Amino acid sequence: MELNHTPISFELIREVINKDQRPVTLSPKVKDRINQCKNYLDHRLKSQKETFYGINTGFGFLAHKKINDTDLHDLQLNLVRSHACGLGSEVPPEIVRLMLLLKAISLSFGHSGVQQITVERLLDFFNHDILPVVYTQGSLGASGDLAPLAHLALPLIGEGEVYLQGEKMSGEEMLKRMNWKPIELESKEGLALLNGTQFMLAYGIHIQMWAEHLSANADKIAALSLDGFYCTLEPFHPAIHAIRPHKGQVKTAAVIRELLSDSEIANQKKSQIQDPYSFRCIPQVHGATKDVLAYTRQVFETELNSVSDNPNIFVEEELILSGGNFHGQPLALALDYLGIAIAELASISERRIFQLLSGVRDLPLFLVANPGLNSGLMIPQYTAASIVSKNKQLATPASVDSIPSSNNQEDHVSMGANAATKCLKILENFHHILAIELINASQALHFRAPLQTGSRLRPMLEAFREEVPFVDYDRLLYKDIHAAVRFLSEWRG
Numbered sequence: 322m323e324l325n326h327t328p329i330s331f332e333l334i335r336e337v338i339n340k341d342q343r344p345v346t347l348s349p350k351v352k353d354r355i356n357q358c359k360n361y362l363d364h365r366l367k368s369q370k371e372t373f374y375g376i377n378t379g380f381g382f383l384a385h386k387k388i389n390d391t392d393l394h395d396l397q398l399n400l401v402r403s404h405a406c407g408l409g410s411e412v413p414p415e416i417v418r419l420m421l422l423l424k425a426i427s428l429s430f431g432h433s434g435v436q437q438i439t440v441e442r443l444l445d446f447f448n449h450d451i452l453p454v455v456y457t458q459g460s461l462g463a464s465g466d467l468a469p470l471a472h473l474a475l476p477l478i479g480e481g482e483v484y485l486q487g488e489k490m491s492g493e494e495m496l497k498r499m500n501w502k503p504i505e506l507e508s509k510e511g512l513a514l515l516n517g518t519q520f521m522l523a524y525g526i527h528i529q530m531w532a533e534h535l536s537a538n539a540d541k542i543a544a545l546s547l548d549g550f551y552c553t554l555e556p557f558h559p560a561i562h563a564i565r566p567h568k569g570q571v572k573t574a575a576v577i578r579e580l581l582s583d584s585e586i587a588n589q590k591k592s593q594i595q596d597p598y599s600f601r602c603i604p605q606v607h608g609a610t611k612d613v614l615a616y617t618r619q620v621f622e623t624e625l626n627s628v629s630d631n632p633n634i635f636v637e638e639e640l641i642l643s644g645g646n647f648h649g650q651p652l653a654l655a656l657d658y659l660g661i662a663i664a665e666l667a668s669i670s671e672r673r674i675f676q677l678l679s680g681v682r683d684l685p686l687f688l689v690a691n692p693g694l695n696s697g698l699m700i701p702q703y704t705a706a707s708i709v710s711k712n713k714q715l716a717t718p719a720s721v722d723s724i725p726s727s728n729n730q731e732d733h734v735s736m737g738a739n740a741a742t743k744c745l746k747i748l749e750n751f752h753h754i755l756a757i758e759l760i761n762a763s764q765a766l767h768f769r770a771p772l773q774t775g776s777r778l779r780p781m782l783e784a785f786r787e788e789v790p791f792v793d794y795d796r797l798l799y800k801d802i803h804a805a806v807r808f809l810s811e812w813r814g
Contacts, residue, residue: 323348324429328626331618335530338419344448345422347429347441354431355440359507361636362434366390366508374632374643375400375512376434397511401478404471404515407456412469412520414452414484419523420473421447423625424514432628432635433513439504442477451495454482455520461726462649462737465629466520469738474514479503509632516630521652524741525621528656528748532663533614535752536607538809539666540576541781542759543603546673547577548586548774549765551682553593554578556601569611574604584775586766593682599672606669613662620655649737653720656740660747664712667751670758671705677761678702688764688792695795698764701757701802708750715743715750756805760789767791781814 322337325348337343347355365371372378377393378386412420425443428435446453453476459468475481476492483495496503504510547554557574581587595601632643678698680686689697719740725732763785766774774782788804 322346324351324426326351326354326430329426331526331530331622331625334419334422334526334625337422338415345425345444347437347444351429351431352437355429355435355437357636358431358434358634359436361639362508362634362641365641366393371641373509373641375516376509376632376641393508394506397506397509398478400511400515401471401474401506402480404467405475405481407459407468407472409456409458412455412457413527416523416527417452417455417473418447418450419526420455420469420519421452423519423522423526424470424473424517426625427517427519427628427630428513430628432633433630434509434634435513436504436507436510439477439506439510439514442501442504445499445501446476446483449499450486451476451499452484453492454484454489457738457742460520460738461724461731462518462521462653462735462739463645463647463733464727464731465516465518465631465647465649466738467515469520470515470517473519474511477504477514478506513630516647518624518629518647518649518652518737521649521656521737521741522621522624524745525617525652525656525659526625528659528741528744529614529618529621531752532659532748533618535748535755535809536610536614536666538812539670539755540573540603540607541580541778542670542755542762543600543607543673544577544580545762545766545774545778545782546677546758547600547603548581548584548769549677549762550596550600550673550684551586551589551591551769552596552600553591554581554587556596557604562604567605567608567612568615570604570608572611573608577603580777581775584778585772586769586774589772597672597676599669599676603669606665610662610666613658617655617659620651624652649735650720653735653737653740656737656744657718657720660740660744661716661718663744663747663751664709664716667712667747667754668709670751670754671702671709674702674705674754674758674761677765684765684768688761688768689795690793697792697795698761698798701760701798704802705754705757708754712747712750715747719743752809753802753806756802756809759785759805759809760792760801763789764792781812784808784812784814 322345428440453473455469455472460466476483479493479496481492557577562571562574629646686692687697687699689695719736722736788808789801
């Protein structure tokens with residue numbers, strides 16, 4: 322892929338990160354734009370005695386401190402070193418790799434005043450799978466993701482730590498092995514590297530892609546549960562959704578109708594008048610999450626094609642402007658919203674698990690033939706309930722919080738980084754709950770034989786049965802749950 326200032330889509334990002342053989346490079350147009358911006362900045366600094374925030378001043382509360390021209394290199398170097406204060410667990414490698422790509426994209430628009438070699442080195446890291454060690458804690462989500470991005474930048478100057486082909490080493494050792502020289506940071510470069518939303522955004526894009534995959538599988542598993550619980554398809558009739566036409570709701574109802582259109586179970590005449598909400602309201606609940614996913618995708622895609630460092634340089638207008646594009650509020654709100662929406666998918670999934678175990682509608686108690694002697698699938702529901710409760714705690718918005726920093730110069734922050742890390746945990750928890758529902762649904766369908774579910778669902782069910790056999794008596798179920806989690810990671814049918 323060549324960065325050339327055309328809009329970058331989610332699909333393109335997905336393709337690039339999944340195809341190692343396709344390196345990312347800068348087009349001649351982008352290189353020219355980067356160099357024009359850098360040259361303009363150098364000219365302004367030499368020809369005028371102006372003061373520009375973070376370029377020839379201190380940072381944050383120290384913005385009033387003018388820095389001598391001879392110290393500008395040390396100013397940027399000190400910034401990167403002093404801000405690398407991350408704690409907590411290491412950021413997952415797939416997210417670090419996204420951070421590298423996103424930071425390079427943001428700097429490539431030519432409003433940041435960086436050297437071409439700096440952007441190219443970020444892409445070198447991405448293309449060679451050299452992953453800086455970045456930590457999850459330390460960002461307030463305003464002034465950008467300062468601490469995480471400082472750790473991302475340290476190896477550029479031969480400091481910090483990286484993983485090279487899976488081996489952890491110092492940034493200095495990595496440069497030696499790659500026969501690269503450290504980047505000599507020039508005016509504004511440290512600030513351009515550290516200001517930005519690439520930590521929050523990398524999490525957001527990663528979560529979005531994975532949530533879309535799990536959301537689609539949630540519909541399939543819910544359809545299996547509908548048949549397992551011997552539900553009526555009346556709540557999915559298009560007339561119902563035409564008079565409340567939320568896009569996600571209409572789409573979900575259509576998906577369920579299609580999945581179960583030829584189901585021998587669904588087409589049986591039922592005696593019950595209504596089904597529980599967790600089955601009857603699948604279009605309304607799953608659909609609402611689809612609408613959230615559509616919104617958050619738009620937010621993340623806009624940010625993906627944006628410049629989020631500060632100050633910003635506008636060569637044609639001959640302007641250097643200090644603003645607040647690094648503030649993560651749009652991402653923080655989107656990540657909180659997405660976390661709540663995913664938590665609701667997990668919550669309704671757990672309720673279907675509970676209903677399937679209740680010993681009604683000709684299903685044995687806890688979905689095992691000899692309950693009492695066998696506990697069957699009783700305890701996986703406990704596990705799901707515990708995880709749902711944890712998600713309720715995690716779904717409390719981070720973006721409503723703020724705490725002042727830099728001696729009250731940075732007095733309102735987004736907390737988008739905290740929103741990002743907890744949203745990922747909510748998603749992981751949902752993944753696990755959905756795996757438990759798949760175990761329960763497939764178990765229930767066994768007791769509906771010889772009637773079969775819809776033909777579009779049978780390949781998934783048959784493939785799953787190869788990984789997780791029918792539970793006819795008590796066994797080590799954690800192995801089945803882990804196998805179900807792996808299955809959902811890989812299933813693309």
